[in-house]
Structure formats: structure tokens, C-alpha cells
Amino acid sequence: MAGPLAGQILAAASGGRRRWGDRVFSNLAVAAGVTILALLAGVALFLLVESLPAVSADPDRLPGGKSLVDYIAPLVFGTVLAATIAVVIAVPLAVAAALFISHIAPRRLVLALGYMVDLLAAVPSIVYGLWGIFVLGPAAVGVMEWLEADLGFIPFFEGPASATGRTMLVASLVLAVMILPIVSAVAREVFSQTPRKLQEGALALGATRWEMIRMTVLPFGKSSIISGAMLGLGRALGETMAVTIILSVSGVVTFNLISQANPSTIAANIALDFPESSGLAVNTLIASGLVLFAITLVTNLGARAIISRQNIQ
Amino acid sequence: MPGAADATRAEADVEAGGPRRDATPALQVAGEPAGSADAPGARTLATRELNLYYGDFHAVQDVTITIAPNKVTALIGASGCGKTTFLRSLNRMHELTAGARVEGEITLDGQDIYAKGIDPVQVRRLVGMVFQAPNPFPTMSVYDNVAAGLNLNGSRVKKSEKDEIVERSLRRAHLWNEVKDRLDKHGSGLSGGQQQRLCIARAIAVEPEVLLMDEPCSALDPVATLAIEDLIRELKSRFTIAIVTHNMQQAARASDVTAFFNIEETGKPGRLVEVGSTETIFTSPSEQATEDYVSGRFG
């Protein structure tokens, strides 16, 4: 085809419509990105707007007749207490489970075992709540009685031990089970990425497997473990249903983990009171939700900061 | 030495006479008049003082060269001297890398392809490319792979015409007999050499003016390599072909014109040192660096 000169072809096609397909598509993509940002801003904004009435209102018009700060502070205490205990219990177990899968279990089983641990994350929180109150709670009563009897001098175990198991200890245990897969997944990821040459170097020196793990794998994974723990913390702070169902709430601020009288958490408080609330009570609850949002935000940002510092080195 | 028509020989003599040793040490090849009667669709690609950058890094410096129609122009030189970067600027693929910049002029048949208002997508339809590692589309059948250019750039082609084009391209690529019974199977079931021929069929199905090939045989075994080189020799009668190759023997076997790129030291931009007929470059090059490279003293 001795057709028109290529130059003429090019000239004909140019000078005009920058392809509209490309333009439409890239605009859509940008719009999606902007929507995400708007959504996030919207969450903060709407919550703020709906909280304002509670912030500016008279204390005696708020639920409980206290000021907003006095209303929210015990909830913050309960939230942080439950989440912290959950993390303290979960992290060592998660790290051990991750080590087991990455370094100790037979290779053929690794996929199946990892899948089982991840299955813990798939269970809906309401199911954990039901399991906690009907199964774990009653089963823990004996342990709690023993704790009160033998370790009752520690403020955590002052007692009197609850007979139903609806205590902060049990709630924290359930939270720990819920966040374990998160921490374990992060730990597993980083353990399996420990450079072979580091590990082989340790083994070549005659180290036992545990010594090799202690010398190379754990230090290598240290900041990832920390950030995984913080991610788990963030999750535990925001968890609602398990705590709502399990905890028997009396609103008292206490470190006593095994008694009937417990502080509530922000999330559980909202879940319990919101359906029947109206007016200013709703605004108060939303204000507490905003506080929860802020707390989890800070925690998650901290976790990401640690991870990105690790990536930089 | 590829079988050369008389016209080509005449040019080779012209090229043999005196390369200029100055800042732009490249030869203007006396190109064939455009629209040559026996070579449908072949056109001339020319660059003038072309400089290519990645951000601040000056990758290729002051290249002035003409890629002539109905010839195979081989771009040779050691790794890292900018041959592939240069090749990718010829079909405006260079600019896809973030921060990449082009200075200077590239013309296709006299038309500056980087002029304002020129659509790079249109340029790429006229200047096709075959890559180093065969990359057939994994979700498409053999038929759809060859027809991909037609389907994806919105040309409205009737099914019967498409069938014709697919068969013609596969025949030209010497792949038809091997795949004619499995046109609807996936391209990934073919051998490396077959996949590369599939990619060539795909590239020529849209009838580009120029075909660029970036080390097309480096991922293939020697048998497949020779098959592709034969194919290239045949294709030059229809297309203008430029091929980047690491393999000097391949350049000697398959090309008519050879351009030697070199780099003075790491960090400096690559330059076009010498260009001439393949025979001249390999037997009596004018530059010392060229002589050193083709005789294997470095690279």
C-alpha cells in the first residue's frame, strides 16, 4: 500500500481531540481518589458537627448529669484497659505462633496452619461475643476464683470473683483472641523474610535453632512486631460487639479484672445506649465516638510510622 | 552478509566514503525516495541531535542518524550505552518512564513526531515494536493476540477481513502452519521462539511503517534465533527495521547498516560513534573504538 506519507497521516490525526476515552477514564480515576479523601474528611466532619451540641450543652442536660469530660473519661479508661490487656496477652502468643509456622512446623503443613490462624480473623465479632459469654465466661469462673484466692493481693485480682464470668478479664481474653491473627500475620510475614544469609551464618557458627532465632529472626522482626502489636491495639480499641455482650457494666473506674463491676468501653457504651437514645444523648454518644476515632487514628498512625521507619533503613 | 539489492550496494559505497569526525559523528544515508514502488509502506525515520534524559541523568547524547527504508539497521554497542533508550524514543515509549525527557528532533518521513499536537498513540501505530522477552497477552488466544492491535486501537474491521489479516501476518511471521489448528488456544502454550514470532505477527498485523526490535532473540535458543533472523531479512522488504542487538555476529548476519554506540565512562551519556554499511563497520571501521568493539577487545 503505497499510501499517503506518514507525515500526512500524523498531521491528520493530531491537532484536535486529545483522545476523549483517555480523558474520561483518567478523570474517573482521579474522582475516585478524591472521593476517598472526601469520605475520610466527611467522617471527621460529620462526627464533629453532630458532637457539637453535646460539647456546648449544660452538664445537667447530658446523660448521667455530668460534664462531657466526666462522661467520656471512664469510658476511655475502660477502652484502653481492655485493649492493653488484650495486647499483652495476644502478642507473645502471636509471635510464638508465627515462629512456629515460619520456622518449626513441617513445610508441608505451613499453608494449612497459616490458613487456620487466619481463620480466627474471619469469625464475626458477634460470634466471639456469644462464645465469650456462653462458653469462655463460665469456664473461666474457676480460674478467677483461684486468682482471687491466691493472688488477691494484686489489685488486678482483688475480686470478689464474678460468678457469671462477665468480667474485664474474660472480655480482654476474647479481644486477645480476636487480634491474635492480625499480629501473627504481620509477624509471620517478617519472620519468613529474614535474610537466609543471616540465619545460615548463625547456624554455621554452631547455634541451635532457638539461638539462631533469638540472634537473627527476632531482632530483624522487632519493629514489625511492634507495629503489628499497635495494629492489633487499634483493632482492640475499636472492637464493639464482643465487649458489649460479655461485659457486665457498672461504670466504676477500677483495675479489678475479675469482678462483676466494670467500666465500659466507648464502643460498647454506644452499642448499648444508642438504639434507645434521642436528642442530646445521641450527640453525647457521637462525641464519644469521635474521641474513639481520634484514639485509634493516633495508634494506627504510630504503627505505620514504625513500619515506614523500618522500611527506610 | 545479507543478500543486498543493487541499490543497497550503491549506498554502501557512498557510506564508505569518509565519516565525519566531529561532535555529530553520524552519516546521513542517501535515503531512497519516499514511497518506493517495490516496498509498500516503508518509510524513513531520521533523528537530528537527539538527546535523551531520565530526569537529570543524560542518557543519550547528540544522535543524528537516518534509519533507511527497506533496510535492517542494527544498533550495537556494550551494555548501558543507550541503545535501548534510543530505540524507545523512536516510538515515543521513552516518555512513559517518569521524568524522561527528549531534546532534539525525530522525524518520520519528514514529520516531527514530537511536535505539539501529535498524538503519541498514533505514532506508535506507525512505528511498531517487538520486545526482548516475548510478551503475548496471557488472557487472549493466538488469534486475538495477533488481532490485538486491530481490536485495541479501535479500527473497525469486519470479521472476514480480520481473519485475512491474522492469517497473512502469521504467514509472514512463519508461524501459520504451527498454529493454524490452535488459533483459539492461549498464546502462552507456545515455545519461546514461537511466542516471539507471535509477537512479531502481532506487531506487523497493524501494518506499521517502521518496526523496532529490542534484542528480539536474546531470550531464545540458537535455532529459534536463526529462524527469527531469516524472518527479519524477509520483513525488510516491507518495513523499515531497526534492531538493537548485543550479539555482533547477529548484526553481521542480519543487518545492512550498523550503528555503533559507545559510552566513554560510566555516568557519561551514550553516543553514536559511527554508522555505516555493515560490511564496512565490521571490516574497516574508521573509529578506533569501533574497531576495538567489533574485534572483541571490550564489551
Added chain:
Amino acid sequence: MSQPEGTLPTAAAELRTGLLPAWAPYVAVGASAVCVAAMLLAAGAFSVALLLVATAGLSCVALYLWSRSVEGSRRATDRAVTLMIVSAFGLALAPLLSLLFEVTKRGLPGLSLEFLTESARGVVGGGGAAHAIVGTVVITGVAAVISVPIGLMAAIYLTEYGGGRLRRALTFFVDVMTGIPSIVAGLFAYALFALIFGPGIRLGVMGSVALSVLMIPIVIRSSEEVLKIVPNHLREAAYALGTPKWRTIVSVVLPTAFAGLVTGVMIAIARIIGETAPLLVTTGVVDSINSNPFEGRMQNLAVYAYSEYRTPGVMKQASYDRAWAAALTLIAIVMILNVVARFVYRRYRTEIR
């Protein structure tokens, strides 16, 4: 066993240092189990959990001492710690096993035909969960319809377009979004609709909006991963043919990543289908079947399970049974979604050579 005093250790002698037999750990565990069982029975405080935990502890100590006397302290530590890690893993899995067992045991009896097909309307102390099942499907479906296009387009933006600042900001904010507590998402949806329609409103679609806030970042993350895996040379092959960018994305990149994208969406659905908190504050509790998300309250399985527990009817146990049955249904749906998702991925993924 150590070398006799006064002789230089030779390599041979070092290598011959005693080793415990391969079955040693199992013997240690078994023996400890027996001892612990005996002690517990004698003390009258037998329980499976206590048996397992005490056995784990005792066998670690026993193995350590045994190994130390034969193999030396370094190997002993290694063995003991290994056993501890194995026990810890078992401890980590125990809740899962207990949970699956209990949910099945307590939920299965409630899973009758009536449960699956009847709603609770007008039935005192009985009825089924059909309204909840319908509600779950509708609310989750609408959430997916909202989340998938937005999430996919945002992921496309991040991987195919997006320069510098906007891209980094977006990645950062998606990270932030993954951390939003589910109840906060619910409050947001409530606040949004309350500002527009006035307080006290309860709609099915509000629940979908809340779930979308949770679902979008999951879809973005998983889609981004899958799109990044598509090799760049495929895009270049398309560009070299003169294909415009959008066509390349739609006809080459997306089909190549398709199986992974579908899997990602299914897993995202599995994650949010069990969310209760955001729905408690948005969609309300209702007894009848409502399949219109834009009209009135809508029940769903998770909230149903919760409300059957929290406000049981006259026949308490029957309500609890229904709660367990709903829980079992939820877990079954989630597991099935996960399994099917993985199956789809393995079967349909595009093999890139």
C-alpha cells in the same frame, strides 16, 4: 555424658556427646499428661483446659531437665523453647477449635426450615430468620455495589496514574481508613443521613453506607496488590501497538488481574458481612421482611443474633437457640466465601510466564 576428666576433647568425642532419642519429647509430654491428670483427679478439679495447660508447662520443664542431663544446657534450652512455642501455637488455636465446636453444637439444632424461611413477624416467641437473611443479602449487596466501583477505580488510580503528592496522600489516607472502628463508621452514616433527613431515621441503605466505609479500603488494598502484579511488559506491548492508555487498562490489565480482583472482593464481603455494630446504629431492629433498602428499617443476621440474645422472648432458650443458629449461619457464609474465593483464584488466575 561428658568427656572423662583430663582428656582433650577430640572432634570424634565431641560428636559422640549423647543425644536424646527422637521420641524423647513425646515421652516427656505423655508422662507429664499422666502425672497432671492424676494430680487433678486426686484434687477433684479435673478439666480439659487445665489438663492441657498444666501438661504443657510440666512437660517443658521435664524435657529441659532430661535433655540438660544428657545433651547439655544449650540443646536443652532449644528443646524446651521449641516445646513452648508448639504449646503456644496450640493455645492460640484452641479458641478457634472451641468456638467452631460450640457454635456448631449449639447452632445446629436451631437450623430448621422454619428458621430459614420464616420471619419473626407476628410470631410470639418463635418464628424464623428469613427477614434477617434477606436483609443481610440486601445490605451487603448494596454495600458491594457502592464499594467495588469506587475501590477499584481508586486502586487503578494508584497503580496506573497518580503522580507524587496525590498518590502518597491517597495511600496514606487509605491506610487511615482501614483503621476506622466499625462503630464509628456506623455513627458517620447515621450523622450523614441525620443531617440530611433529620434525626431518628433508620434505613437499610444507611447500613450499606456504613459498611462501604469499611469495605472500600479493603477493596483498594487487595486490588492494588493484584494490579501491581500484572507485569509492566504487558502494558508496554499494548502501548507499542498504539493502544490508548484507558483501553490498555480495560482490555489488558484488568482481564489479566481479573481472578485476583474477584477474590479480593469476595474476601472483603466476607469481612463485612458479620459486622454488627455499624448496623445497630443505622438499620435498626425489625421483625418483618423488608427488601427495599430505601424504606424503613431492615433486619440482618448479625443484629438478629445480637437482639435474640439481648432481648429474648418469652421462651428464653428458644431465643438463644435462634441466636446461635444465626451465628452458625454467619460463620458458614463467611467460611464458604473464603473457600470459594481461594478456589476461584487458584482455578482462574492468569499464569504469567
